[in-house]
Amino acid sequence: MVGFEDIKDRVCASxxxxxxxxxxxxxxIKDGDCLGVSGFTPSGYPKAVPLALAEKAKxxxxxxxxxTGASVGxxxxxxxxxxxxxxxRLPYQTNATLRKAINAGKVRYADIHLSHFAQMARYGFMADRKKIDFAIVEVCKINDLGDGKVxxxxxTSMGNSSSYVATAPKVIVEVNTTQPVGLEGMHDSYVPxxxxxxxxxxxxxxxxxxGTPYIPCxxxxxxxxxxxxxxxxxxxxGEIDEDAKHMGQNLVNFLKNEVKEGRLPANLLPLQSGVGSVANAVINGLVxxxxxxxxxxxxVIQDGMFDLIDAGKLRVASGTALTPSPExxxxxxxxxxxxKKYLLLRPxxxxxxxxxxRRIGVIAMNTAIEVDIYGNVNSTHVCGTKLMNGVGGSGDFARNxxxxxFFTNSLAKGGKISSVVPFCSHIDHATLDVDVIVSERGVADxxxxxxxxxAPIIIDQIANPKYQPYLYDYFKxxxxxxxxxQTPHILSEAFDVYKWFEETGSMEKPAE
Amino acid sequence: MVGFEDIKDRVCASxxxxxxxxxxxxxxIKDGDCLGVSGFTPSGYPKAVPLALAEKAKxxxxxxxxxTGASVGxxxxxxxxxxxxxxxRLPYQTNATLRKAINAGKVRYADIHLSHFAQMARYGFMADRKKIDFAIVEVCKINDLGDGKVxxxxxTSMGNSSSYVATAPKVIVEVNTTQPVGLEGMHDSYVPxxxxxxxxxxxxxxxxxxGTPYIPCxxxxxxxxxxxxxxxxxxxxGEIDEDAKHMGQNLVNFLKNEVKEGRLPANLLPLQSGVGSVANAVINGLVxxxxxxxxxxxxVIQDGMFDLIDAGKLRVASGTALTPSPExxxxxxxxxxxxKKYLLLRPxxxxxxxxxxRRIGVIAMNTAIEVDIYGNVNSTHVCGTKLMNGVGGSGDFARNxxxxxFFTNSLAKGGKISSVVPFCSHIDHATLDVDVIVSERGVADxxxxxxxxxAPIIIDQIANPKYQPYLYDYFKxxxxxxxxxQTPHILSEAFDVYKWFEETGSMEKPAE
Structure with a gap:
């Protein structure tokens, strides 16, 4: 186990x-305290103190x-x-244990746009008007800045650490010896x-x-x-499967046409890509x-961005977290x-x-759980009730x-679920924030x-042929x-696919 | 009728x-052309050329x-x-004739965030990839700038005029003699x-x-x-009724407490207020x-802002349109x-x-058609299908x-409609963009x-006692x-209130 001696050369004498x-x-740390921890996608989060807290609670x-910043380990x-x-627990998560506890109401969670959270925490807008008692942050080094500052x-992430450290009355620092000191210089700390x-x-x-390459404290x-x-x-x-390859190819073809028509520069505009296998496959399409x-x-900077660097196609990748695969x-x-010449981590x-x-004109690419025939997007709730991960940064980018x-496979659960439905069972992104939907089948512009x-474009390009007849029939x-x-619906039928799924295990309309 | 002689002293010789x-x-103007016109809430829009176009079309x-900018006359x-x-017709409207034509599919309309429209039009993102053929703008004066520019x-509005004039190959200018030349100096034209x-x-x-106090052309x-x-x-x-007075008072009390708790400065932060009678009543509460x-x-700068000036309570009102009542x-x-010392109109x-x-920290105040028990907001569609006005700028401010x-009366249609429902029949603003809901009954923070x-807070503070038992029962x-x-629902029942309204004319649950 690591000891004080092992971190001495990573920290200043003070x-x-x-x-x-x-x-x-x-x-x-006492009962009722509010902890602001580093970490964003299981990267750069404190580990030793949380484990000790869990032991203490037993x-x-x-x-x-x-x-946190977002999901942590x-x-x-x-x-x-x-x-x-x-x-x-705020403002994002992906852990199966935590998700179960949230859905069961044992941990209280609310979705908050990831760009909003730090400022809302500073404003004192969280539940019970709590403010941070302790910031707990992972670092690879501590430098002396003089004047009583370090x-x-x-x-491997910035998350909300800069803001938490700036506002917390007490700060706990974990010096992690598995993180290379060479990470220094890759960060740009700034608190508005x-x-x-x-x-x-x-x-x-x-x-x-x-900002500064360090968090001042x-x-x-x-x-x-x-x-x-x-x-x-x-x-x-996950492996990049055939469907994901087709999605990536559909996107590339769409972007090529946008360049051809003069709506995008030849080197595109700055790319934003969500987290996970589909997002990675899409970036792979660009590689x-x-x-x-x-x-x-x-x-989040994932494997695909490193592949873009290796392929000599990337000028710079700015993000808040590095989330590479183990390899x-x-x-x-x-x-x-x-x-690190190509990488930059920001709060x-x-x-x-x-x-x-908005200013630099990001091309926002995120994944949907389901979309409806009018282009509304559900990013968070399976069948409208069970939280999957959270809205994360999708709204920050989709709106601006x-x-x-938005990407979605036309089917989920081996075809038992249609990703195109008459009326989304939960709406995170209203249709006016959705320009283009891409599935393995096509592109709905x-x-x-x-x-x-x-409606007919979404049904034609995104829905699976298995569900197209029902969707066309509903729309008609x-x-x-x-x-x-303006927006025709039969509200008494709009959620029927979920009833069928609950009753039969499939969203297909049962035989009369 | 006004003639060329009448406008001579308002325009430069060139x-x-x-x-x-x-x-x-x-x-x-030819078939298929795309017109970018001035105007925002029936203020500052061209009138003579549109009437002539209508005659020509007959x-x-x-x-x-x-x-346009938004609604016009x-x-x-x-x-x-x-x-x-x-x-x-884009990107907002309020006219009854037009609304009927939109809902009937005779005029093709889509909701677009009002801050987004000018840039999306410049990008060439509109349907059929149209760009503007003619800008048609109302002015009170034309000044010579030299170098072939005026x-x-x-x-009385800026709307999208600056962008339309900058990008249109041809510009038609209406010089309106009913608009005082003293308006000069009140505008700040800027196109990013x-x-x-x-x-x-x-x-x-x-x-x-x-920017500049004129639109360069x-x-x-x-x-x-x-x-x-x-x-x-x-x-x-409309008259400020008792319910609107209570809403205004509820807001003032809420804001006072925010100041007391240190979450707002004593003079608050810049106020944004939607259009219409409720919005005006709310501003009246501040007067x-x-x-x-x-x-x-x-x-939109409405009567209430003028009342704030008259009461000596306003430092400045920045908007894109003046929409006073006739008086x-x-x-x-x-x-x-x-x-005009207090007023500033921008694109x-x-x-x-x-x-x-986001930067200046606007307090965003807008009106909802309905809200659901989880805090999602419907701003646009009555019973989920019929477009009312449009999303307007509510999303620009609510998100940022x-x-x-959001404000809503607990009841509509004389009590036949509950403004709190289990699941909004249309969602423009997801719950994570909604901090506070105010009704005549209370405040849901x-x-x-x-x-x-x-859910229980919304039902308790916002819903009307007439509908509270059903809503509590549904939630339970x-x-x-x-x-x-995370978000309990019985999807097969979530839209029942609309079925009852359709069948009985009231959202009340019919006796078994």
Whole structure:
């Protein structure tokens, strides 16, 4: 196990007196406290102190609020949940244990746009008007800045750490020896002032730096510096299947035509891509395209971005977290100096900033759970009730990008579920935030169309032939029933597919 | 009728050769053309040329696309619709004749966020990839700028005029003699560059000017200068009823507490307020409050803002249109020099800019048609199918403001309709864009809460006692049915209230 000696050469002398074990640090945290932790997609989150908190809770029950960047690893979202010490958890998650607890109402979770969370936390807008008691952040190094200040060098994510450190009265720092010190220089820490004093965020290109490569912190606020050698629990990406390849190809063809028609520059505009296998497959489509000098302004930097670097097609990728697969992580750690020339990590308030996304004209690409025939998107709730992951940054980019694309397979659950339905069972993105939908079958370009024009295109290009007859029939009957309406629906039938799914295990209309 | 002589002293000599009658100007416009017209809420829109177009269409049928700022007057949205010469109409409307034609599918309309429209039009993203053929703008004056350029002085709105004039190959100008020349100086014209060349919009306070008091235009592009003396068709505001008074009071009390708790400065933050009687009543609540040195950064400047000026409580109101009642219009026209010290009109791309709204921290206040028990908002579709007005700027502000408030009466149609329903029949604003809901009954503060925490608060504070028992019962049974879920619903019952309304004329559950 890692000890104080192992982190001595990573930290400045001024913090040595604050060395504590994870257990000692956990002891400082009390029932009802609100923790602002580093981490975004299981990258760069604290591990030792959360595990110690879980152990502590097994002996003496207590509950804390846990505010992160986004999803974090099992040391927080499984261990603390299982120990019963997590009360409110914001603003995003993907862990199966946590998800189960949220759906069961044991952990209180609410979806919040990822760009909004830091400022809303600063404003004091969270439930019970809580503010952060402890910031707990993972770093690879601590530098002395003089004048009673130190610079915390984050690791594989920025998330909300800059804001949490700036506002927390007490800060616990985990120095992780598995994270290369070479990460220093890859971050750009910046916390905007709040209204009425906020200034423009001066980013005009994805590569623009506006802050400091460290998170500044008053030495006085640091209550513990804890050694840790537990690795980020990055996950393998799924295989890129045939459907995902077709989606990637459909996107590339669409973008090529946009360039041809003069609606996009030859090197496109900064790309934003959601998290997961489909998103990665889409980026892979670009790796195999003729596009070059690409830029990325996104939330999460996944394997595909590294492939774009390797293929010589990427100028810069700006994000808030690195979430490589285990193999890609190895490649990155072994070549940090090479890759970091192309990579830039920002606070999620900036990586996902509506202001910046709109200004630089991001091409927003995210995944939908389901879409309806009028182009509304459900990103979060399976059958309208069970939370899957959360809205994440999809809304930040979908609302504000230059062009908004949502991806979905036409089918899910081996064909038992149609990803195109008459009326989404939950709506995160209203149709006016959805320009284009791409499935393995085709592209539905919805820009500027009326609802009644959108429906046949979505059914034709996105829905699976298995479900097309029912969807056309619903749309036709809805138009007949309420012809004099902008968005025809038969509300008494609009959710029938979910009833059939519940009753028969398939969204197919049962034989009469 | 007004003639060329009447406008001579309002225009520079360089445009005199371009004087044309409305009929001559209308003759230039061909079938299939796309018109970008000035106007926002029936203010500052061209009147003579649209009427001439309608007359022309009665003789020789043709169709044109009409892109405006927002709603315009009957000279466009009734006369042209009745003459059958309007094909696509974007991006907002409120006219009864036009609404009927849209719902009947005779005019093709799509909702687009008002801050998005100008840029999407410039990008070439509208249906059929149309771009503007003619800009038609109302002005009160034309100034010579030298070098073959003139400065068009807009009237009572800015809307999308600056962008339309900048991008249209041909420009028709209506010089309206009913609009005081004293309006000059009240506008701030600015068109951002498009990505990848866009710069920060340098507004830090509502009063900041960033452009020119005129719309610059190449003399060569002007194909007609047409005299007009038809007035803006401004409408009287409804009486402020008891319910609206209670809503205003509920808001004031809520804001007072926010100030007390340190979550808002004493003079609040810039106010945005939607259009219509409820919005006006809410502003009226502020007129009668202790707040002072208020600022407004909104879309439409209504009577309430003038009352705030008269009460000495307003520092500045920035918007894109003036929409006073007829009485207030008279007061304004007679005292333009006085009021214009407090007023500033910007293009709607700037008045509604997400970048600016977020930076300066707007308090966004808009009206909902209905809300559901989880806090989703329907702003546009009655019973999910019939378009009412459109989403307008509500999304621009609700997503990006400091604090987002939606107003709704607990009942509509004399109690036959409940404004709180189990599941909104159309969703424009997902629950994560809704901080607070205010009805005449109370305030539902939803910030940071889980869906299951939101429901009882919304039912308790917003729903009417007449419908509360059913809503509580639905929520309780939904929780029982799918207890293990983040957002409990019984989808097969979620839309029952609309079925009952259709069958019985009331949303009340019929006796078994």
């Amino acid at each position: 913090v040595v007196s604050k060395f504590k074990t994870a257990e000692e640090a956990a002891e400082m 002996k003496t029950p207590f509950k804390v609020n846990v505010w 099992p040391e927080i979202d499984a261990a603390m949940v299982e120990a019963g010490c997590m009360d409110r 610079g915390l060098i984050p690791t 002032l709040d209204p009425p004093n906020r200034k423009p965020i001066p980013i005009e290109r994805p590569e623009d730096r506006i 008053d030495l006085d606020k640091i209550v513990a510096v804890v050694p840790c050698d537990i690795t980020d629990k990055v996950r393998p990406l 195999n395209s003729d596009f070059k000098d690409l830029t990325v302004y996104t939330e 890609c992580q190895k490649k990155f750690y072994e070549n940090v100096e090479h890759y 999620q308030e900036i990586s996902n900033s509506p202001e910046v996304a 990008g230059y062009l908004t694309v 919805l820009r500027g169309l009326t609802p009644k024009e959108k 009957r809805a138009c007949e029933k309420c012809g004099n309406s | 445009v005199v050769s371009k004087f044309k009658t409305a009929e001559e100007a209308a003759e230039m 003789k020789t049928p043709f169709k044109v696309n009409v892109w 009957p000279e466009i949205d009734a006369a042209m619709v009745e003459a059958g010469c309007m094909d696509r 400065g068009l002085i807009p009237t 560059l498009d990505p990848p060349n866009r710069k920060p919009i340098p507004i830090e306070r509502p009063e900041d000017r960033i 190449d003399l060569d592009k002007i194909v007609a200068v047409v005299p007009c003396d038809i007035t803006d068709k401004v409408r009287p505001l 009668n409050s202790d707040f002072k040195d208020l600022t407004v950064y909104t879309e 207030c219009q008279k007061k304004f026209y007679e005292n333009v020099e006085h009021y 709607q791309e700037i008045s509604n800019s997400p970048e600016v709204a 403001g400091y604090l987002t408030v 939803l910030r940071g809460l889980t869906p299951k925490e939101k 049974r939904a929780c029982e049915k799918c207890g293990n879920s």
